[in-house]
Amino acid sequence: MDIKLKNKLYDKSFYVVGLFxxxxxxxxxxxxxxxxxxxxxSRLGWQFxxxxxxxxxxxxxxxxxxxxxxxxxxxxLLAAFPIGVAAxxxxxxxxxxxxxxxxxxxxxxxxxxxxxxxxxxLGLELFVRGMNMDRSVISGALTLAILILPLIIISTRxxxxxxxxxxxxxxxxxxxxxxxxxxxxxxxxxxxSILTGxxxxxxxxxxxxxxxxxxxxxxxxxxxxxxxxxxxxxxxSVKGLFDPFTVLPIQIFNWVSRPQKGFLINAAAGxxxxxxxxxxMNGIATYLRYRYEKRIxx
Amino acid sequence: MKRIVASLLIMxxxxxxxxxxxxxxxxxxxxxxxxxxxxxxxxxxxxIENGNTRTTVGISxxxxxxxxxxxxxxxxxxxxxxxxxxxxxxxxxxxxxxIELPVAYDGLAVIINPKNNWVDYxxxxxxxxLWEPEAQGKxxxxxxxxxxxxxxxxxxxxxxxxxxxxxxxxxxVVGKEHSxxxxxxxxxxxxxxxxxxxxxxxxxxxxxxxYYEHNKDKLKIVPVDDENDANGKGPIIPEYENVVKGTYxxxxxxxxxxxxxxxxxxxxxxxxxxxxMKSAAELSKEVGYISLPNTAYExxxxxxxxxxxxxxFGGHGSQVGVKIEELLKKE
Numbered sequence: 117m118d119i120k121l122k123n124k125l126y127d128k129s130f131y132v133v134g135l136f137x138x139x140x141x142x143x144x145x146x147x148x149x150x151x152x153x154x155x156x157x158s159r160l161g162w163q164f165x166x167x168x169x170x171x172x173x174x175x176x177x178x179x180x181x182x183x184x185x186x187x188x189x190x191x192x193l194l195a196a197f198p199i200g201v202a203a204x205x206x207x208x209x210x211x212x213x214x215x216x217x218x219x220x221x222x223x224x225x226x227x228x229x230x231x232x233x234x235x236x237x238l239g240l241e242l243f244v245r246g247m248n249m250d251r252s253v254i255s256g257a258l259t260l261a262i263l264i265l266p267l268i269i270i271s272t273r274x275x276x277x278x279x280x281x282x283x284x285x286x287x288x289x290x291x292x293x294x295x296x297x298x299x300x301x302x303x304x305x306x307x308x309s310i311l312t313g314x315x316x317x318x319x320x321x322x323x324x325x326x327x328x329x330x331x332x333x334x335x336x337x338x339x340x341x342x343x344x345x346x347x348x349x350x351x352x353s354v355k356g357l358f359d360p361f362t363v364l365p366i367q368i369f370n371w372v373s374r375p376q377k378g379f380l381i382n383a384a385a386g387x388x389x390x391x392x393x394x395x396x397m398n399g400i401a402t403y404l405r406y407r408y409e410k411r412i413x414x
Numbered sequence: 415m416k417r418i419v420a421s422l423l424i425m426x427x428x429x430x431x432x433x434x435x436x437x438x439x440x441x442x443x444x445x446x447x448x449x450x451x452x453x454x455x456x457x458x459x460x461x462i463e464n465g466n467t468r469t470t471v472g473i474s475x476x477x478x479x480x481x482x483x484x485x486x487x488x489x490x491x492x493x494x495x496x497x498x499x500x501x502x503x504x505x506x507x508x509x510x511x512x513i514e515l516p517v518a519y520d521g522l523a524v525i526i527n528p529k530n531n532w533v534d535y536x537x538x539x540x541x542x543x544l545w546e547p548e549a550q551g552k553x554x555x556x557x558x559x560x561x562x563x564x565x566x567x568x569x570x571x572x573x574x575x576x577x578x579x580x581x582x583x584x585x586x587v588v589g590k591e592h593s594x595x596x597x598x599x600x601x602x603x604x605x606x607x608x609x610x611x612x613x614x615x616x617x618x619x620x621x622x623x624x625y626y627e628h629n630k631d632k633l634k635i636v637p638v639d640d641e642n643d644a645n646g647k648g649p650i651i652p653e654y655e656n657v658v659k660g661t662y663x664x665x666x667x668x669x670x671x672x673x674x675x676x677x678x679x680x681x682x683x684x685x686x687x688x689x690x691m692k693s694a695a696e697l698s699k700e701v702g703y704i705s706l707p708n709t710a711y712e713x714x715x716x717x718x719x720x721x722x723x724x725x726x727f728g729g730h731g732s733q734v735g736v737k738i739e740e741l742l743k744k745e
């Protein structure tokens with residue numbers, strides 16, 4: 117066959133294969149979404165997100181679950197983001213290439229593939245029992261923070277590595293210190309990619325049920341953590357961190373396994389609430405990413 | 415875009431500000447089978463206490479629940495079988511004394527596909543022949559159980575091996591707790607078993623009767639004969655009367671809560687248990703279980719008030735064919 121024709125054929129066929137691969141993901145996602153929406157849409161309403169769980173499917177809601185999920189997500193982010201970015205910056209910018217760094221690198225990569233229930237066992241022994249934090253919001257958040265730390269470190273390192281060395285050299289040549297270079301050039305430029313990686317990690321954390329069940333997050337919780345903002349002096353309270361909690365995936369998991377059909381509908385509606393929260397968080401990340409990208413001017 | 419960010423920030427702010435006042439806390443964990451009853455009681459209890467007492471209920475499973483209970487981490491433990499020797503040891507080591515309170519009965523249902531027109535009943539012997547470890551890879555066809563059943567493959571479905579349901583079924587049918595053939599479809603989620611059996615004409619499985627009650631249109635129940643006329647003659651199905659009278663044997667079992675003695679001295683736990691015993695008859699029925707006779711709840715409450723420590727089962731785990739009332743009267 118004419119070589120030109122052959123290349124053209126390859127070109128076309130790769131296009132088809134690529135399109136097909138993209139469609140598989142989309143079709144699966146759409147089927148899931150439509151399936152869940154058909155089952156759960158009728159239950160989704162103000163009552164559903166402001167009611168506590170109940171034995172009666174029609175009266176049951178996800179208030180304690182979604183508030184718990186937001187608490188855990190925010191605390192996980194506060195714990196994992198600074199540590200993850202700092203660790204990645206150290207590995208990329210400061211550490212020397214030696215056996216210790218190799219060892220750390222291999223371990224981080226391996227950790228990201230450890231089943232999440234193992235992190236639950238770690239959290240149970242370390243935070244719940246070892247540090248006596250009980251089965252509280254903070255124990256759950258720290259457990260999930262450890263779970264997503266490897267993901268944040270890996271994606272942050274990729275992001276930092278993608279910044280051209282010329283930028284660093286230019287900054288250093290102008291008399292900036294190493295820290296000034298990192299603080300003012302490298303991190304801001306890498307921030308959009310770091311945020312993308314972080315939000316993917318947080319989305320994963322939000323969907324986890326097994327490590328939280330292991331540390332003893334509960335299923336029936338008909339109250340909310342104590343508010344961090346109080347009307348009395350000193351106006352800020354950390355008591356909420358040590359309150360018991362539940363999250364959406366646990367509530368959904370419990371409803372799915374109940375015999376009454378009403379609970380299966382509730383589970384579908386719960387999945388929609390979870391999807392909406394993940395969607396919102398992705399939205400924020402996209403927005404921040406867009407703002408950071410606009411700010412970079414070299 | 416800005417609107418989305420704003421509304422999310424409002425949502426986060428809201429979630430941090432809406433809150434109830436701090437109160438006493440009752441911590442409960444354990445069996446997911448007992449969970450619906452305890453959830454119902456906790457829900458009603460919280461209403462009458464006006465939010466002054468908080469109750470949390472977890473689903474770590476009977477074994478997982480006892481681990482936390484015996485470490486002194488919970489006040490009450492839900493259990494779908496009596497406490498086992500290893501758990502008794504653990505409790506003793508940590509100085510946790512407990513009061514055992516039966517709260518309801520559950521019947522295990524043997525289930526087939528509605529299109530199955532050959533099975534009219536099964537004996538416990540036939541079930542044993544089908545489920546014992548030696549049957550693995552050997553008893554694979556319906557006509558191996560009874561000669562006039564079809565020469566077709568039999569597809570088995572059962573509760574997950576970590577569940578109290580599996581422990582009890584194996585104890586009752588095979589005669590040894592936690593021992594059965596391994597070549598069956600198992601799931602911790604009973605709805606998966608319901609789906610599997612309703613789509614397979616040659617299926618047979620077992621699970622809690624609440625799942626049968628809510629899926630009667632898709633499933634068919636098998637009457638079980640234990641060939642012991644003292645427990646009622648002939649094959650029997652798990653209906654209210656049969657379970658309460660103890661004639662659906664050996665597949666009906668009592669469900670329990672265990673209360674830590676130390677916690678029992680707390681006023682809020684006392685009120686909770688008192689309320690539990692008074693409402694369990696109605697609420698256990700409502701969530702799909704079989705309540706104990708009313709006189710039994712009075713005996714159980716007395717047991718609690720007298721702080722009777724230990725298990726009437728001697729700490730040996732699952733036991734088959736017990737009538738709660740008789741056990742309680744012995745004291």
